[in-house]
Amino acid sequence: MAKSKFTTAVLLLVGMLGVVTAQAEEAEQIFNFYCAQCHGVEGKGNGPNVTEDFPVDPRDFTQAEEMEKLSDADIKNVILEGGPIVSKSEMMPPWGKTLSEEQVDALTKYLRKLCNCVGNAD
Ligand code: HEC
Numbered sequence: 001m002a003k004s005k006f007t008t009a010v011l012l013l014v015g016m017l018g019v020v021t022a023q024a025e026e027a028e029q030i031f032n033f034y035c036a037q038c039h040g041v042e043g044k045g046n047g048p049n050v051t052e053d054f055p056v057d058p059r060d061f062t063q064a065e066e067m068e069k070l071s072d073a074d075i076k077n078v079i080l081e082g083g084p085i086v087s088k089s090e091m092m093p094p095w096g097k098t099l100s101e102e103q104v105d106a107l108t109k110y111l112r113k114l115c116n117c118v119g120n121a122d
Contacts, residue, residue, distance in 0.1 A: 027106035067115035
């Protein structure tokens, strides 16, 4: 009896850890699927979509000094609404109809990991 309770507890713990890693992995997968073709798998703004006639370079997410200028709310806003909402290029598409708010929150955290920075103005 005691043993099976222990087993249940261990299984629960393993299950919970699984959920936490799944969320982190999910952000990376969403990024690679929707964003990397322009922003690059490493976030450097050099994805395969970016040809010579691309009018504006996608943001390089590894440039901490640029990314620090954006608050988390700014990042979320531009992902949901697209470049023009912040007077940036329409080459940055809106994702509000494609991604859920949770996914955009996860992406925002993922971008903070890529820049290894925090927003100055939140
Ligand atoms: C079709 C190409 C393209 C795709 C796909 C794309 N972006 Fe962008 N993104 C851009 C471009 C171009 C800019 C730069 C706009 C500018 O500076 O005017 C940009 C800028 C940004 C910025 C910075 C905005 C700012 O205020 O400086 C963020 C954050 C961003 N993108 C996040 C994302 C995320 C997250 C995804 C995936 C869900 C994504 N982008 C997908 C092209 C793209």
